[in-house]
Amino acid sequence: MPVASRTADSTRAKSDAREPRGFWLQTAGQRHLDSGAYQSPQRLSPSDLESGDSDRRTRLARELVALTELQEDWDTYGAQPPSRSALRKAFRHLLHTWEVLLPEKVLPSVEGGVTLVYSSNRRRYAEIEFDNEGDVIAAFRRRDERPEIWSVRQGQAAVTRLRRLLGLRV
């Protein structure tokens, strides 16, 4: 089995420690929720990722908001729900980067946190995880190759790198 590679982005992340509770519900997410345009999750192609589709943004915002309802042991194996801090960070990342690269879906992590999945098939997998301990880690794996793992310090740089890895125009 391959050994992963590890790198780090160069720019320091901005802290959201002073962000008021519920901030991420009150901004664009709430606007999308109020629009009533929610659609069921659907599969996306790379070309879809390049277009700015408000319906998909609405769905992603809804998926993220739905994670606030998770309770301890939501996976039946004892997983913790995403923390408020992880949810806020993920939402801010979404708002700041979805013009660059739109995730396929938003998932809770069984390790505690929020995962934005940008590509999820056997050929290529790409994600950014916001964990409950405050760390943000990106991962990319091409089938049968060793994964690339790096600590995310600046969201725009991370999604730009994922776009490049996914073979999308940068």
Next chain:
Amino acid sequence: MSETPDRLQRRGRPADPDFTSEERLFRRVPRSDFIDEDGFVTPAGVPLPDLSTNREKYSEPGDVLIGHEEAVAVAAAKVGDIPNEIDEYEFRPVHHPETDNYAHTEVRAFLDGQHFKDKPPKWVRKAFRVTFQLKVLPRL
């Protein structure tokens, strides 16, 4: 609550340390959005270390759903598909029977041959999670 089948009762049986590379490990899938378009469990649904599973030698796939009928699917991976080494950490299954689940098995991390009870570095865990692939089984 479903009744525990006799095959899962421990009844004093010792742990069985022997696994073949073809033996499958089963794990329930809690959410439909954890299943990717190719039928594999997304890494967000794979914890490490001490990934809890049931081993095939002593159970049937559906046994992981007992008491957890709300789960959406059962997924499986062969022992031989476990990433056996990432950086200085090794990973392998350990039969860890429970009173009502003799098949219970954990995929654990080892360092210098010893069970590493703390969590390995995040990048190692992440590398394991995006590499280890649990395939969703057809509905029983």
